[in-house]
Amino acid sequence: MATTQSTLNDETESESTPAAAESRSPDYHHSIGVQPATTDRSNHNRTKVVFVKVAASMRGTFETGPERGATVISDLFDAKITIDEVEQFSWPVSDGMIFAFRAYTPSRVSTVQTTVTTEEGNADSLPEPLDTTYRKLASELPESLKIRVGTLPLELFGPSPALGTRLVMKEQNQKPAGRGKVTGADANALFEELAGEPFLYYVQYRQSSGLPEDNEYQVTVRIFLFNPRYKISTESEYADCLRFGRQCDPADSFADLGVSSSLAVIDDSYFISHYDGSVSPGRETELPRFSAGQALITGEKEFTLMRRGQYGASDLLEERCAYTSLLAREIDLEHYVGLGTVDPGVDPWQKAPEAAGFDIDDVGTDPDKLIPEEVTIGVSAPIEDSEFDQARTTANDGTEEHWDGIERVAVAFEGEGYDVIIVTQDTGSRPDLWVRRDDGEIFAVEVEYRTKSKAGSFYTNLVRQAVWGYKTITVMVPQTDDDGRTESLDKLGRWALDRLKAPMKESDPTKTKLYNDSGTVTVDGKTLLLPEGVSEGLC
Numbered sequence: 001m002a003t004t005q006s007t008l009n010d011e012t013e014s015e016s017t018p019a020a021a022e023s024r025s026p027d028y029h030h031s032i033g034v035q036p037a038t039t040d041r042s043n044h045n046r047t048k049v050v051f052v053k054v055a056a057s058m059r060g061t062f063e064t065g066p067e068r069g070a071t072v073i074s075d076l077f078d079a080k081i082t083i084d085e086v087e088q089f090s091w092p093v094s095d096g097m098i099f100a101f102r103a104y105t106p107s108r109v110s111t112v113q114t115t116v117t118t119e120e121g122n123a124d125s126l127p128e129p130l131d132t133t134y135r136k137l138a139s140e141l142p143e144s145l146k147i148r149v150g151t152l153p154l155e156l157f158g159p160s161p162a163l164g165t166r167l168v169m170k171e172q173n174q175k176p177a178g179r180g181k182v183t184g185a186d187a188n189a190l191f192e193e194l195a196g197e198p199f200l201y202y203v204q205y206r207q208s209s210g211l212p213e214d215n216e217y218q219v220t221v222r223i224f225l226f227n228p229r230y231k232i233s234t235e236s237e238y239a240d241c242l243r244f245g246r247q248c249d250p251a252d253s254f255a256d257l258g259v260s261s262s263l264a265v266i267d268d269s270y271f272i273s274h275y276d277g278s279v280s281p282g283r284e285t286e287l288p289r290f291s292a293g294q295a296l297i298t299g300e301k302e303f304t305l306m307r308r309g310q311y312g313a314s315d316l317l318e319e320r321c322a323y324t325s326l327l328a329r330e331i332d333l334e335h336y337v338g339l340g341t342v343d344p345g346v347d348p349w350q351k352a353p354e355a356a357g358f359d360i361d362d363v364g365t366d367p368d369k370l371i372p373e374e375v376t377i378g379v380s381a382p383i384e385d386s387e388f389d390q391a392r393t394t395a396n397d398g399t400e401e402h403w404d405g406i407e408r409v410a411v412a413f414e415g416e417g418y419d420v421i422i423v424t425q426d427t428g429s430r431p432d433l434w435v436r437r438d439d440g441e442i443f444a445v446e447v448e449y450r451t452k453s454k455a456g457s458f459y460t461n462l463v464r465q466a467v468w469g470y471k472t473i474t475v476m477v478p479q480t481d482d483d484g485r486t487e488s489l490d491k492l493g494r495w496a497l498d499r500l501k502a503p504m505k506e507s508d509p510t511k512t513k514l515y516n517d518s519g520t521v522t523v524d525g526k527t528l529l530l531p532e533g534v535s536e537g538l539c
Contacts, residue, residue: 048130056343065339148364158354161224164299185256187338226352
C-alpha cells in the first residue's frame, strides 16, 4: 500500500510547478498545509494566533483592558508549558481595535497535541501553545469580546511603512516610570492619538531573570504608520523634518514614561549644512548619508526586524541608547498591552495604498468550529488483536473491500508498535482509524479505496483532520481489475500527490468550482470569477 501524510504545518510548502513535479523523486510522505488564509503565504506569516476585537461600542463600558491584558501576559509565562516569548500586534478597523497574540515555546515536544480524552471540558482541540493562549485570553476577557484563532499574514501591511519607530531609553541610569506613578502615557493613549490613522502597534514580551530593581520582563515596542503623508522620500524633506520636527512621532504618546523615540535618536545625529542645505551625519557618528541611510531614518529597518520577529536593534541604535528594550514589572505591562478601543467611524486603511488592516473575521476562525466531535481513542493501553475483528457498524464503513483494507492497515500499524483503534463509525464524519506512536503523537488514518473516482472525499478527509489539528496518514489501497492485474503503488502515490498539488479542476475557463465539482464557488450569491490568465489548476 502507498501512503501520503498531511499536516497542519505552515513552514512546509508543496511543490506546485510542473518542473518541480518532474524533478521530484517519488516520496509518499508528503506534507501539505491547510489553513484559513486570505492572502498568499509567506515566510513571515504568524500562525497559531489568537485574535481579539474590542469594538468601538465597548468604549466607556470596558475600561479594564490594561489590567486584564497584563494578567494574560503574566499568566502565559507562568503556564504549565514553557513560553519564552509573546508577540502582540494591534491595529484599528472602522469600528474598533484588533489585537493579535502569538506565544512561543522553545520545546518541540510541547507543541504536539498528545492529550485526547472524552471528558467534558478537558478535550484538547487546539495545538500548543495556541490552546494555552486562547484559554488564558478567553478566561480573562469578558464574553462580549469576539475571540478568533488563525493565521496573521504580515503581507497585509505591505512592503514597508511610511514611518516606523521603537521605544528606547537614552540614559543608562533611568528606567521607564512605574505604572503606579504615571498613567495615561500608554498604548491606549497612542490609539486615541492615532484614531483615524492606519497604524500597526507591535510588542514583544520576554521574561528574564536577573534584571535590576525587581524587573521581570523585557518589552520591545515598535509603532508603524502607513499614511504616505508621513513618508520622508527626499533629502530636502528630511531637512525640513530636522528644522521643524516630524509631522508625527507616535512614540510621543509614551514620552511621560521617560522613554525616547528611536527616530529622535537618529535625528539628533544629523545636521543641516549652512552652505547648501544638505543633510549630513555627525563626523564621529559613523551614520550613513541620507541616500544610504533612508531605511534607518524612516524606520523601515525596524519594520524588517518586526517581520522577522527579532527584538534586537541596529548597532547604531545600540551604541546611542542605554536600552533598546524596556524593563518592566508585572504591573508595568499595563503601559504596553492596551486592549482599549477607538471609533474611527470610517476604515482608516483607506489612507494606506499599500497596506490593509483586516477585521477579525477576515483573518480568524471561531474556535468552537475547530473543536472536533468527541471520539473514543484508547490511548491508555495497547490494543489487542481481537479488537480488529469488530464488525462494520454503518454504511460509512464502506464496502467489504474497504473494511478489509482498514483491518489490514490496523494490523500493520500494530505490528510497527503503534497503539491502534478502529473508529466506530456513525453517520458523522470521522477517520477510519486513530493510531498513537510511542512518543505520544496521535495520527488520523484514512484508508482510501476506489478514491480515484471521487476525489472530493479524499480532500474532505484531509481537510477535516487538518482543521482539527491532527496529522493524517493516508493509505492508498490498490485495486485489482477483472483480469487480475493490480494497480501500481507508484501510480497510486503519484495520483494522490497530484491531487494535493492542484485540487481544483480546470473544467471551466472563468468559474472556480468546488473540489468535488458539485458546484461553483459563490460569495453573496455571486459566482467567484478567476483573474485573466489564471486557471483553477493553479489555485
